[in-house]
Amino acid sequence: MPRSSSVRIVTELASRGYNAEREAVTLIAGANDPERAIERVIESVPDDALTLSAEHVRRSIDTNDATTATHNPSVSGGNHDMQSETEPTAPVETKGSGDADGGATGRSERSVDPELRSLAIAGDITGRSTGTGEYADFVRTFRDRYERLSKLLRSRINHRPTEAVEAMAGGSDAAIVGMISDIRSTANGHWLVELEDTTGTFPCLIMKDRDLASVVDELLLDEVIAVEGTLAGDGGILFVDDLHFPDVPRTYTPSTADRHVRAALISDVHVGSQEFAADAWSAFADWLHTEEASAVEYLLVAGDMVEGVGVYPNQDEELDIVDIYEQYEQFAEYLKEVPGDMEILLIPGNHDAVRLAEPQPGFDDDLREIMDVHDARISGNPSTVTIEGVSILMYHGVSLDEVIAELPEEKASYDEPHKPMYQLLKKRHVAPQYGGHTRIAPEERDYLVMEEVPDIFHTGHVHKLGYGKYHNVLALNSGCWQEQTSFQQSVNIDPDVGYAPIVDLDTLDLTIQKFY
Structure with a gap:
């Protein structure tokens, strides 16, 4: 068996009922024969062990059979133009570092003191919905x-x-x-x-x-x-x-973190679709284990974890997994590929198994239990997440369809999704128009108002990559992890697949990692 990535090792161990410490996986990956190493570890591990430790591995395999994994980056540079009134430096686009088959070969742990981390959530409708639909x-x-x-x-x-x-x-x-x-x-x-x-x-x-x-x-x-x-x-x-307009003041100065720390902002994973880009996802997860990504301590997913069921006509013909719970179970397996020492936050989107009307509450207890991986946090859509002093407004983005439909192309289009995001910032509301494409649930409080200006505005939904600065607010639509479906082709959606925007929270600089 060729040298395995940690993802394949973790998947194999999970299929046999075991979790594994990071160092244990690294030791197995560094063995001359990882497949044999797995067998020897499982044969010797105590019957009551649920998690394989590094010590279990050391006792089971000859240390002479193990070699240190090395990081062999293969990086290509490139640039997208960032649209901005202040003309900031455009983010760097790079290919994710890894070996030929997309697996990461350099391993890195985030050894930062957990006390330095902070993640607070505001504006979450979950458990607070009071609307009955009455006038x-x-x-x-x-x-x-x-x-x-x-x-x-x-x-x-x-x-x-x-x-x-x-x-x-x-x-x-x-x-x-x-x-x-x-x-x-x-x-x-x-x-x-x-x-x-x-x-x-x-x-x-x-x-x-x-x-x-x-x-x-x-x-x-x-x-x-x-x-x-x-x-x-x-x-x-x-x-x-x-x-x-209510607008963002032109003099707005965003907050930044007090240390060098980074966040990966992604959306629209769509596990369960026949077009889910599994290889790109695994390459991304592998990259997160590398030294290059060691400062990426937060992962924020802005909705559509799964493809869902019955979302659009004849969707069943494009499903790889037809049961909604099995879709979430498979998503959880893919989430396990991400380093376990990252802080993870998930919000729902219109393909997820929650109500369509916004604000959307976080997932119910059954789905939360399925997605209980790496202590991932779950919040509603939208939510404002403050990470080490930096406020990030996470909104899946269904109202972008409406803004794009209503406004002229030069002010809002699918090819430049940050521009309709600018309009929402100007209006200080993520879904201002009622009675159209976007369903709005009546609540005692309008959870869709942007009362406070965010430092970062993060959306998904339209499957296009776009970013820019609006009055110093970083607006980012993060693309998707799903190749073009027949339905998307019929409505002229050409998705941007396998991009992972990485934000330096101490500077708000943006780097685009590409894994597709």
Whole structure:
């Protein structure tokens, strides 16, 4: 048997009912005949042992049969252009280091003091859902959205409630903070935008010859904006002179970690699909064991762990595993390939076995038990994860479909998924429009509002790699681990497969590792 990667050894041991310490796996991998080494270890291990230790291996195989594994990197450089208003340095793209068959040959342990690590989760709907689907629940959700986003806008303008504006004399200057209830064009090519607050609605006219007319095509129903202008002579309409989004301040300064530590941000694994890129995943997992990746201490997965069942028409024809629980069991096996000393966080996506309406709670107890690998943390979608002082807003990204459909291509497209992410940052809401493609669950609180500015905004869903800086916030869509399916081909989705974006949390620099 040729020299085995640790992944194959771990898989073989797991099939025989054993876990193994990292050093034990390394010793077996370094043996001249790893297959024979496995047999000798299993033959000699005590009957009550569930985990093979390094000492078990040393007692079972002749140390002369073992050689030290070496790291033989094969790295090719490359660059993607990072879209940014501040024009930062583009991230480096490299191939994952490893041997010819994708297995890592250099082993590394993260010997950092666990006390230095910190991972806190906020905004998790799991266990907090109160919605019953009643009309009153929706009213509470949208009222909460309005109140929280309007606070971000009121300090910029001399805001008046719509009922107060109605009582003002014609020709007066006025300003309104409201939720967009309607957008329509007039016969003369101008735009009439109706804004609603808690006291009523008011029509606002944006003239086609004004500079701000260029942002009208960015407006979505149900988002919260502020306008300033002058009332018509009869006071019945506001002629808009300026328009404000809640937005990220241009002066925003992101937080960074106090030490050199890195996080891998991935999404859309899709285990269970016939097109799951198993070799690319294993190459990624192998790379995480190498010295090159020793500073990668966190792994964040932004949804779609599995392919799911019944997500799109005729999906069953493209499934490798047809049972949803078996899909998660297989995902857990692949997760075992990742180093056990990493901090792992998983959130669901639209292919996962949770409710489709957002915010999505984390997985139920049965699925959590299946995915209980390396003490992985599970949270809802979306969630804000603060890692050593760096806040990362994780959102699977279903609303990107809606933004891309509604906005012009130069402002939002599948080929540049970071651009619709910029729009969500500008609107300070991950799914502003109700009643379209994105299902929104009514809750007492709108969990989809970006009340605090994240340092990193991480999404998936569209299976395209895209990244850039928006007002110093790193926006990243991390691609996928699933090759093109027949369904994707029918809707012109050409996926970016096997990319692992790696963020240096002390600098927020981005490196793209490629494993496909």
